[in-house]
Amino acid sequence: MNFVLIFLIVIFSSSLFFYGKSKTKSISIERNIKLNALPKFYGYYLVLWSSIPALVFLLVWSLFEPVIIKSIIIETAANQGAIFNDKNEANLIYEKIKAIHLGTYFGDIDTILKESAISYSKFLNIFTNSKIVLIFVTIIASVIFSLKKIKNNNKAREDVEKILKGLLFVSSLIAILTTLGIIFSLLFESIKFFSVINIFDYLFGTNWSPQRAFIRDASAITAAEYDELRDAFGFVPLIAGTSFIAFIAMFVAVPIGLFSGIYMAEYASSKMRRISKPIIEILAGIPTVVYGFFAALTVGPFFRQIGESIGLTVSSESALAAGLIMGIMIIPYISSLSDDVINSVPQSLRDGSYAVGATKSETIKQVVIPAALPGIIGSVLLAVSRAIGETMIVVMAAGLAANLTINPLESTTTITTQIVMILVGDQEFDSPKTQSAFALGLTLFVATLILNYIAQRAVKKYREKYD
């Protein structure tokens, strides 16, 4: 229904474009006046004025309609003698009524429910009809208003610019508000978690075994029970595992990515570059789960075989395998971005260096790389955040056991993997186990934020600016 309405509104207002354009042309000829803007701006003006108020009205209406209908229906049901003790039961009855209306309810239907369902469809009808009428009225009113403006030869150019500016503003507002919304939802759930688990026990605990907190009523936890839980939510093994795997990945990706970026930008012939750059970028297009296969089924066992042949115990799920594959996965980010950055260093700087007798590699090392450094660090940072956020490869190749270890041959786990583990399957949302996922998310978010901030400061300090 709503989609049809939106479609009709858009079609109608788009067609007004041509009307506005020709109308203003004829006005300018009839009255022999100079228009304040090109005729097409009057067209845009009409389009915007006829569509935006109606669409906004539709949006607001759709937001409030269900709420209002619900409260009316629940009230009428109560008046008819339906009994419910709290909000949840009221909701249940409302859902039943809705299901009866849709014909998808298969339980017993008593008279109260039946009556309510009838009044529900009645109200639904009234609301839909009045919605259509009101939208119609809105469109007519706004078209009359804008036509009047156009006939008075208004400053359509300025008005259109203003409306467009407003639209862009609203878009960025939506982006910001959504981000804030996500942060706050993380924050509130985390606060619930930290009201049960002491934040210091969480931050400095060295043991992570959240399954121990399964099925436990968080609101009524006793001191004895808490003592038992105290060391179930230790964050240290997770951050250690995350940083460890990310470190292995960067150890692989930074040198290879950077060097291949330098080769592409400075040494490769244009033909070579044209062929090999897309090939490297294909690496970035491989789904991470495929990398996961590869790490778990090929690389992991391969390392174990090698380890066994030289007498080492290697777990088949190891930090080394996951980190290595993750490193290969992020090579294209570093190489492709640093290639672009190096390319954008002006040729005049290289010329200046050659002219005093520097060789190509001296020039690259001492002039080009320092000038491109902010961009290179940017690309490395992007790669680090990819490495920290990567989940699939770790799930498949590094294991789930939260070992606190620096042995790359043992299995380990990361923050993101644990979040997945905690939220997979049936959960009750008031258990500290489930809430700990949000705390982990928040910590990850804060850690990434701090990392970004430090890196930006570093870039600012060491950047060599060229114009």
Add this chain to the structure above:
Amino acid sequence: MSEVKIKSNNLNVFYGDKQALFDVNLDLNEKEVTALIGPSGCGKSTFIRCINRMNDVIDICKVTGNIEIDGVEINDENLDVVSLRERVGMVFQKPNPFPKSIYDNISYGPKIHGKGETKSELDEIVERSLKKAALWEEVKDRLDEPGTGLSGGQQQRLCIARAISVNPEVILMDEPCSALDPIATAKIEELIDELKKTYTIVIVTHSMAQAVRVSQKTGFFHLGKLIEVGKTEKIFKNPDNKMTQDYITGRFG
């Protein structure tokens, strides 16, 4: 009459299929300023870029013929371009200081060539180069500030100081004042006058007035050919070639 420092013999340059220089024979005298004039795209810059083999940087560029410095052929595959460029410095059209400190801009060349092993030796080279480029007084208190923060004219003098720092014999200048205002230009010209006591200088310029002011010898290029060369006075007062006459009087170009 001073001695010939650089001698080009039937020099041809090609960019891909396009020939940019045709059989250029030009002698440049030691400790003298030679100005190269001519309309845009006539091959002046291409010519001076042959003297320090900067054309090597361009893949599609091919150079045939001979260029000798002090009687030694430099257009030779086996020649070490690093030591050639140590002897032949270059200043570009647009000031191109490195995005490093003023000090590092000057010490860059000497470090590469292994000159100035101790800090005090390097300090001395930096000071001497900046003094020669008449920039020392303006920057001596802020040597650790970025070279890109200087004004355009100062940046160009910094680039001259950078070229001087490795103690070259020849300095090539490719329209060094085209991006500068008249006051900065006057300073650079003054500097060129001073520098010619020590160095052989080749300057490409679009300004006839500048050629007259700074050079002793002038060569006129047109469409990749050297049309006429001679003492600056003669070229500007009484040129042999009709085309030169037309160009310097502003009838074309």
